[in-house]
Amino acid sequence: MRITDQVARGAALTIFVDGEPIGGFAGETVAAVMTAAGRRRFRIDAHGCARGLYCNMGTCCECMVRLDDGRGIAVRACLLPAEEGLRIATGQPLS
Amino acid sequence: MGRTDVLIVGGGLVGCATAFHLARAGLSVLVAEAGDVNAVASGQNAGSLHFQMERRFLEQGDAVMAQAARVIRLNRRAIDEWRGLEALLGTPLGVAMNGGLMVAETPEQVDLLDRKARLEEAAGMATRLIDGGQARDRAPYLGPQVAAALWAPDEGHADPKKVTPAFAAAAVHEGARIVSHSPVRGLRKVAGGFEAQCGALHVRADRVVIAAGAWIATIGAMLNLHLPVFPLGLTMNVTERCAPFIPHLVQHVGRRLSMKQAGAGNVLIGGGWPSRLAQRADGTGFDLSRPPAPIAGSIAGNLAAATDIVPRVAGLNLVRTWTGTVAVSSDQLPVVGEVPRMRGVYVAGGGSAFTLGPTFARLLADTIVEGRDAGDLADFSPARYEHLNSFMG
Numbered sequence: 001m002r003i004t005d006q007v008a009r010g011a012a013l014t015i016f017v018d019g020e021p022i023g024g025f026a027g028e029t030v031a032a033v034m035t036a037a038g039r040r041r042f043r044i045d046a047h048g049c050a051r052g053l054y055c056n057m058g059t060c061c062e063c064m065v066r067l068d069d070g071r072g073i074a075v076r077a078c079l080l081p082a083e084e085g086l087r088i089a090t091g092q093p094l095s
Numbered sequence: 096m097g098r099t100d101v102l103i104v105g106g107g108l109v110g111c112a113t114a115f116h117l118a119r120a121g122l123s124v125l126v127a128e129a130g131d132v133n134a135v136a137s138g139q140n141a142g143s144l145h146f147q148m149e150r151r152f153l154e155q156g157d158a159v160m161a162q163a164a165r166v167i168r169l170n171r172r173a174i175d176e177w178r179g180l181e182a183l184l185g186t187p188l189g190v191a192m193n194g195g196l197m198v199a200e201t202p203e204q205v206d207l208l209d210r211k212a213r214l215e216e217a218a219g220m221a222t223r224l225i226d227g228g229q230a231r232d233r234a235p236y237l238g239p240q241v242a243a244a245l246w247a248p249d250e251g252h253a254d255p256k257k258v259t260p261a262f263a264a265a266a267v268h269e270g271a272r273i274v275s276h277s278p279v280r281g282l283r284k285v286a287g288g289f290e291a292q293c294g295a296l297h298v299r300a301d302r303v304v305i306a307a308g309a310w311i312a313t314i315g316a317m318l319n320l321h322l323p324v325f326p327l328g329l330t331m332n333v334t335e336r337c338a339p340f341i342p343h344l345v346q347h348v349g350r351r352l353s354m355k356q357a358g359a360g361n362v363l364i365g366g367g368w369p370s371r372l373a374q375r376a377d378g379t380g381f382d383l384s385r386p387p388a389p390i391a392g393s394i395a396g397n398l399a400a401a402t403d404i405v406p407r408v409a410g411l412n413l414v415r416t417w418t419g420t421v422a423v424s425s426d427q428l429p430v431v432g433e434v435p436r437m438r439g440v441y442v443a444g445g446g447s448a449f450t451l452g453p454t455f456a457r458l459l460a461d462t463i464v465e466g467r468d469a470g471d472l473a474d475f476s477p478a479r480y481e482h483l484n485s486f487m488g
Contacts, residue, residue: 064412
């Protein structure tokens with residue numbers, strides 16, 4: 001859900017989360033795009049349980065996802081600006 | 096007024112472990128902790144089990160280096176102590192002892208490693224100098240800059256969040272009493288013993304063990320004694336978790352670096368980089384009640400050393416930096432034993448007190464219970480500060 005009244009947004013874009021296209025807008029973080037789309041699972045913990053967005057400011061690292069670009073670098077979804085065509089993977093085991 | 100055989104000031108690793116051994120021997124023990132058990136150095140350090148001579152002893156010239164070789168006798172005892180600790184306390188402590196490497200990059204550093212190895216050999220510590228290729232065979236994660244390493248087969252790490260609480264629980268199980276948020280005030284010598292206010296408790300004790308880490312000097316001052324142990328602020332860094340790839344403890348002979356991978360997969364990076372101790376508002380000295388402030392250059396320097404030696408960590412996220420307060424004696428050597436100027440007062444601390452803490456505690460408890468000669472502790476007795484305390488007490 002997004003506020004629509006009296007809000008100026010950036011250009012519409014699409015990111016891919018676990019291969020699934022999700023719409024968002026320039027200026028939003030990956031965490032914001034995912035949350036607006038109802039995707040609440042970001043990483044999995046040592047016990048295999050799903051973990052979700054918590055501090056939303058780069059401190060807790062609960063929203064760690066991986067760039068799905070062959071390198072698999074872990075990034076904090078709450079700090080990563082959404083870009084057109086960005087591909088990320090959630091719930092990945094340790095690299 | 097309560098009474099106890101032994102009042103232990105400080106609920107850190109040394110205090111809780113000493114309480115365990117004393118209570119097990121049948122003495123009544125009260126541990127007075129000013130804040131929370133395991134809240135300062137015992138729980139803030141990175142859990143290195145380093146048994147080869149530490150880099151900090153190599154910075155001050157050959158005389159200090161030779162003097163520090165005496166610590167190796169304690170280190171050898173500590174190896175056995177840690178090998179048996181999980182069984183002794185009956186709980187997992189994250190103890191991993193897969194060996195450690197102290198690395199060198201330059202010819203000067205290789206030479207220093209070589210001299211260090213000979214001192215260690217003379218002191219009965221089995222370390223082995225290997226070249227860069229051999230080091231990478233053993234530890235493929237090491238980068239091409241590593242020119243040589245000193246291998247110590249017993250080194251490793253343990254979990255500081257588990258060790259002291261396990262000792263505290265075991266001490267309580269043996270009958271010791273531990274009171275938190277009970278700072279010691281008005282500690283004084285009285286006929287035949289000592290009296291102190293510990294939070295709400297007024298206590299009389301036959302003996303006092305000062306195991307207060309960075310507050311050792313402050314507690315000593317209450318007894319009109321000089322115990323020259325100084326607080327230092329340090330810096331630690333930790334990366335995100337990743338699959339196990341560093342099974343060893345990694346240290347550097349010429350740069351401040353210690354690295355290990357915790358059981359959960361995080362890489363812990365430290366090695367003695369400073370943070371800034373808080374100051375009292377009125378300018379009268381350090382304020383140890385507040386955490387030290389991080390120093391950006393320490394974080395950058397620490398991480399640069401880490402990525403130079405283990406290049407793969409450059410691809411990991413730094414998830415947290417923290418500061419901690421530790422305590423080191425004026426001559427860097429541990430201070431463990433009875434204060435000759437005031438019988439019945441014992442001190443334990445002064446450096447390396449995670450690796451050596453359980454050993455300090457066992458030896459000190461033996462000294463107290465059996466009243467015998469300190470043996471392996473003789474080199475570390477506070478007797479060496481009697482030139483200060485002959486005017487005190």
